[in-house]
Amino acid sequence: MIIHGRTLHPGTASGTPIRLTAPLSFWGGTDNEGRIVDAHHPQCGEVLTGRILLMESGRGSSSASSVLAEQIRAGTAPAAIILSRPDPIIPLGALIAAELYDLNLPVVVASYDAIPADALVQVTDGRITW
Numbered sequence: 001m002i003i004h005g006r007t008l009h010p011g012t013a014s015g016t017p018i019r020l021t022a023p024l025s026f027w028g029g030t031d032n033e034g035r036i037v038d039a040h041h042p043q044c045g046e047v048l049t050g051r052i053l054l055m056e057s058g059r060g061s062s063s064a065s066s067v068l069a070e071q072i073r074a075g076t077a078p079a080a081i082i083l084s085r086p087d088p089i090i091p092l093g094a095l096i097a098a099e100l101y102d103l104n105l106p107v108v109v110a111s112y113d114a115i116p117a118d119a120l121v122q123v124t125d126g127r128i129t130w
Contacts, residue, residue, distance in 0.1 A: 005082065005110025007126040008091035009098070013079035013106055014122045017115050018043075018051040025060030026067040026093070034076035052121040053078035054112045057087040068093030073101045080106040080123040082115075 021042050024030070029038040034049030058064060068090065071077035077097075081090055086109050094105045106123045115121060119130035 001114060001130055003110050003112070003114065003128040005108040005126045005128060006086075007106070007108055008083075008086065009094035009105065009107040010125045011080065011094070011104030011106035012122075012124045013052070014120060015050050015052045015079040017054050017112075017117060017119060017121050018046060018048060018078075019112070019115075019117065020053070020055040022055075023057050023059035024055060025058060026064040026071065027061040029060070029064075030067070030071070032071070032074065032076060034071060034078070048078045049076045050079050052115075052123060053081045054115065055081070056084045058083075058090045062089055065089050065093035065096060068105075069096040069100065072097035072103050072105050077105055080108070080121075082108050082110055082112045082123065082128065084111060085109065 031037045091107045
């Protein structure tokens with residue numbers, strides 16, 4: 001299957017999806033290993049590292065962009081992020097990592113309901129396949 005979305009930050013990545021049932025802030029919501037540590041998040045304990053993160057939008061602090069950029073640098077970020085609605089903070093973190101570290105994490109806005117939980121998902125800019 002193919003979904004075409006709107007690219008908020010370019011890049012190519014592949015991985016298995018993780019669909020969050022609530023928005024997440026990287027600032028205080030994840031640790032330096034890419035694990036969700038927000039005790040109030042329904043998926044607390046899940047690891048995002050190397051996964052295709054599917055979520056409605058980010059939540060919270062503008063500082064989340066710097067946390068995401070550091071996770072990209074450290075190799076503990078999701079492989080790609082697919083949002084169902086635009087969010088300015090998430091692509092800013094990807095942009096910072098691209099500028100400072102020459103590392104690209106694709107961020108796309110698309111309807112992701114059709115993506116199966118066990119699929120190997122490929123994200124190439126705004127094109128999502130499995």
